[in-house]
Amino acid sequence: MYIEYSVQAVYKSLKSVNNNSEVANIGSGKQMKLKKTNSVVILCGGRGTRLGNLGKTTPKALVNIHKKPIIWYIINTLIKKGFNHFILPTGYKSKKIKDYIKKNSKKNQNIKFNIVETGENTSISERIYRIKDKIISDNFVLLNGDAIFDFNLKQIFNLHKYKKSKVTFIGCEAILNYGIVGIVNNKITSFERDLVFNSVKCKRNKKFMGYIYSGISIMNKEVLKHNFKDFQNFEKEFYPIVIKKYKTIFKELLGKWYSIDNQKDINLLNEKKNSVEYNFIKKLKSHFSNEKKFLV
Numbered sequence: 001m002y003i004e005y006s007v008q009a010v011y012k013s014l015k016s017v018n019n020n021s022e023v024a025n026i027g028s029g030k031q032m033k034l035k036k037t038n039s040v041v042i043l044c045g046g047r048g049t050r051l052g053n054l055g056k057t058t059p060k061a062l063v064n065i066h067k068k069p070i071i072w073y074i075i076n077t078l079i080k081k082g083f084n085h086f087i088l089p090t091g092y093k094s095k096k097i098k099d100y101i102k103k104n105s106k107k108n109q110n111i112k113f114n115i116v117e118t119g120e121n122t123s124i125s126e127r128i129y130r131i132k133d134k135i136i137s138d139n140f141v142l143l144n145g146d147a148i149f150d151f152n153l154k155q156i157f158n159l160h161k162y163k164k165s166k167v168t169f170i171g172c173e174a175i176l177n178y179g180i181v182g183i184v185n186n187k188i189t190s191f192e193r194d195l196v197f198n199s200v201k202c203k204r205n206k207k208f209m210g211y212i213y214s215g216i217s218i219m220n221k222e223v224l225k226h227n228f229k230d231f232q233n234f235e236k237e238f239y240p241i242v243i244k245k246y247k248t249i250f251k252e253l254l255g256k257w258y259s260i261d262n263q264k265d266i267n268l269l270n271e272k273k274n275s276v277e278y279n280f281i282k283k284l285k286s287h288f289s290n291e292k293k294f295l296v
Contacts, residue, residue, distance in 0.1 A: 048060035054263070070145065076291075077149060079111065124234040144215035149258065151256060156218065160249070215259065223242050
């Protein structure tokens, strides 16, 4: 296990050796090879203002579900699916996240962490801009650090590469007030961030289907060449540009995905009376707890 801690604009270089392995330059001068690196960017800088008093002491990624933090489920799920390089742009309560990863990481020479403190009041756009040079693989996963999931991500990742898509959006049918992805004839036509579901015609028909964006996408590094640093809303401003300029596809997730935004969402997963959700988390936790190679 290799963990690198960076602050603001202090970056250690990552040098590509060949298609199958990369070398990370470590401050001590030592080098660690990562074979078949698949990078993931997990956004962990938000304040979690909708969590009330809990958000005043705990970063969202460390909120406990069944006595384990959200980030524990995210990283273990991604490791299970073959991802091994995790970049965490942090902000609010950054040290708590860094300390948790350091304390609970098991030694594994093929798992790498970059924990980059990007400032408490930094926008998502600037957080991504500051860590973009740390992404090793040509294609990487970008996701929010506030959801627990288990779906066909690796299958979608492979399809993204096979189709030579520049961005693949992952989501499900529109039932909540999240970003709406418009699709006509299997082609993405629009991305609207803050639409109210009931105001959008999202009924299943041959002409139009509306989906909510899960906050999880697969990107090719090429799209990060754009100057998006000063965008106030990354999804609202950057994604429409990408959709117009590049080949993008949408895939509906097959499995489970739970966004955790407030205390109600936490209760949904923690309380036994919600049998479907509770048992999903219980089963997921049990699986990871029995695996020696995962985050403890």
